[in-house]
Amino acid sequence: MNARPPGWSVVVSAEHGGNDVPADYGALFRNQRKALRSHRGWDPGTRALAESLARALQAPAITSSVTRLLVDLNRSPHNPRVFSRITRSLPRADRVALLERYHRPHWERARLAVSKEVAERGRVLHLGVHSFTPVIDGEVRRADLALLYDPSRPRERGLATHWAEALSTSLPDRVVRRNHPYRGAADGMTTAFRGLFSGTRYLGLEIEVNQRHVGNDGSFPSWVAEALLATLSGVLER
Numbered sequence: 001m002n003a004r005p006p007g008w009s010v011v012v013s014a015e016h017g018g019n020d021v022p023a024d025y026g027a028l029f030r031n032q033r034k035a036l037r038s039h040r041g042w043d044p045g046t047r048a049l050a051e052s053l054a055r056a057l058q059a060p061a062i063t064s065s066v067t068r069l070l071v072d073l074n075r076s077p078h079n080p081r082v083f084s085r086i087t088r089s090l091p092r093a094d095r096v097a098l099l100e101r102y103h104r105p106h107w108e109r110a111r112l113a114v115s116k117e118v119a120e121r122g123r124v125l126h127l128g129v130h131s132f133t134p135v136i137d138g139e140v141r142r143a144d145l146a147l148l149y150d151p152s153r154p155r156e157r158g159l160a161t162h163w164a165e166a167l168s169t170s171l172p173d174r175v176v177r178r179n180h181p182y183r184g185a186a187d188g189m190t191t192a193f194r195g196l197f198s199g200t201r202y203l204g205l206e207i208e209v210n211q212r213h214v215g216n217d218g219s220f221p222s223w224v225a226e227a228l229l230a231t232l233s234g235v236l237e238r
Contacts, residue, residue: 008236009117009124010059013110015073015189016130017047018065025070028086032069039133040084041067044211045220050129052225057232060113064106071098073106074128074188107189114193118201125159125236126204128190131220132181134212141181141210144174145224148184148206150191153199160184160205162238166231171223181208 019042021029035041047063054061064073068084075082077099083090087098110126117124134141145167149160160178168176185191190204207228213220 007121009121010054010057011110011113011117011124011126012050012054012057012059012061012129013126013189014043014046014050014061014063014129015106016043016068017050017063018042019067019069020065021067021070029067029069032086035069035086036067039131039136039211041069043068043129043131044218045209045214046129046131048219049207049209049225050127053127053129053228056225056229062106062110062113064102066102071102073103074130076187076192077103077107079187107192110189111193111196114197114202118197123201124197124203126190126193126202128188128204128206129209130206131209131211131214134210136181142175143177143180143208144171144210144213145227146177146180146208148179148182148190148208150185150194150204151179152185153194153203155199156184156203156205159203159235163205163231163235166235167227170227170231182206 019036021036029036047065050063051061069086071087072082072084080088082103083095087095114124114126132141147160147164149156151157164176164178184206190206193202193204209220209224213224215221
């Protein structure tokens with residue numbers, strides 16, 4: 001399936017695509033099996049979804065399978081929460097090494113991919129693929145799909161609004177939200193990249209999918225990717 005929108009370049013990324021622990025850090029996570037399996041350790045379903053979207057959109061996919069409990073690839077490197085409760089107490093040299101080994105290469109791959117598409121096509125849509133736990137601190141999150149964006153950037157706001165409407169029409173039995181359960185302008189890769197590229201050349205949206213839809217195989221059902229792809233081209237043409 002080729003769903004690449006005419007006139008648009010797309011880059012897809014997944015910052016929390018796995019819960020792998022590199023061998024060098026095995027001892028640090030010896031008693032953290034439960035945390036690694038939980039939403040604190042990764043975003044289940046996102047790596048496969050990102051790769052599926054990228055194939056259909058003929059877009060580069062920048063993904064990671066390293067657990068976010070080691071270093072969070074969707075936090076800016078200066079954000080204290082880039083390190084988890086497990087790693088923030090490591091010596092400074094060790095924390096710098098984590099950033100250099102895992103964080104900086106991932107961000108650099110994404111930045112170079114975006115820069116290349118902007119240079120060649122003039123504008124790019126960056127889709128960051130994430131998922132969220134259906135219940136947190138006793139609060140039930142009823143949304144099935146959500147789009148995060150910066151409301152101060154008109155083109156992102158317009159795209160997210162029209163795409164959410166199209167998804168709601170396409171999926172009448174699903175709940176589609178915007179800037180839920182997180183704020184699209186909060187710290188993260190797309191927010192950082194907005195400081196590097198103008199609002200006419202770079203649109204950064206994060207796709208959030210409820211983890212209750214993750215199947216036994218660790219992937220989302222086909223309707224998730226199908227709905228996103230079926231609606232995106234029409235929305236961009238508007």
